[in-house]
Amino acid sequence: MKERIEVLLSAEQIDRRMAELADELYQEFGDEQVELVCALKGAVVTIVDLAKKMKMPVTMNFMSVSSYGNSTESSGNINIKMDLDADITGKNVLIVEDIIDTGRTLKKLKELLISRNPKKLKLVTLLDKPDRRVVDIKADYTGFTIPDAFVVGYGLDYAQKYRNLPYVGVLHFEE
């Protein structure tokens, strides 16, 4: 099967939306320090590009959680492979995600971080695919709402490929 990628969101569109999100987040947090928490690996590109546009002091921390492996379907089991290396108690925390699909990853992550008593916990996602949701979870800030299609690029992978594309595209399989 040949893989073909159809552009859904251009690099320019994403860059413009990132700047808008950074402004919205400034309304939320003002000049207070924000701990950006990113779920590896998909959200790495989003956290870096968003952080560059944020005007308040930020720190970045990383966790590794996985549910998809080499498939286009979530397994339903979320595996925490690496935890944060800092205490978030009493801090402003912003979870940065690349995509909310079934919602399982983010729901689990949010529950875990809330249990650590941050001062404020908010969620930002580059992409939201609401048609696929199986658990009740909403982002506080969303870059783009997208249709039910498997997308790659800008951090998102298929079998670990395509994360480096500067745009988001729909992955098609052809004979």
Ligand SMILES: O=P(O)(O)OC[C@H]1O[C@H](OP(=O)(O)OP(=O)(O)O)[C@H](O)[C@@H]1O
């Ligand atoms: O809403 P869900 O159905 O849970 O799917 C969303 C999650 O799936 C992907 O991560 P994945 O587990 O594939 O790991 P990766 O970030 O390393 O690609 C993506 O980066 C999100 O974290």
Ligand code: HPA
């Ligand atoms: O559409 C997607 N693409 C890549 N990874 C994903 N993880 C959840 N949904 C997706």
Ligand SMILES: [Mg+2]
């Ligand atoms: Mg993935």
